[in-house]
Amino acid sequence: MEHKKDTSVGYALTVTLNVLRKNFNKEIKQYDISSEQYGVLKLVFESEKLTPTQIAELFKRDKATITRIIKSLEKKELIKKENINNRSFNILLTKKGIKTLKEVEKIAINYHKKILEKVGEKEILQMFETLKKIREIFKG
Secondary structure, three states: OOOOHHHOHHHHHHHHHHHHHHHHHHHHHHHOOOHHHHHHHHHHHHHOOEOHHHHHHHHOOOHHHHHHHHHHHHHOOOEEEEEOOOOOEEEEEOHHHHHHHHHHHHHHHHHHHHHHHHHOHHHHHHHHHHHHHHHHHOOO
16 A cells, blocks of 8 residues: 555544544533543543553653643642642542533533444444554554
8 A cells, every 4th residue: 555645544543633623622612621631631530530640651642741731720720739749749630620521521422422323333443443453563
């Protein structure tokens, strides 16, 4: 297969992610958070509490990006820090953070349903398997 933009895995993934992010960010703008911030809130909620390093590892993002997201969420009073020691802290959701997460979650669920209706569960599961294989190739 010739490597052109129409057959590039990286290009297809990037464009798809950008389309999803752009539309989702438009939908959740009223809650004053971004899709990345939503992702951090969701991750912390499901884990109850995480350190910034753990969040960076789970998202496969650099710690500086996660620190920027955490500072923004803290400024909006959606998360709080719980000191572990002088060098580390856990991130926990505030009541406002939980409320915001639950509202944005409704929109995320609708996105999931919309994709599922058009693509189908079998294809979605196959896509997850394919993406997992790609991550394993690069140990990500």
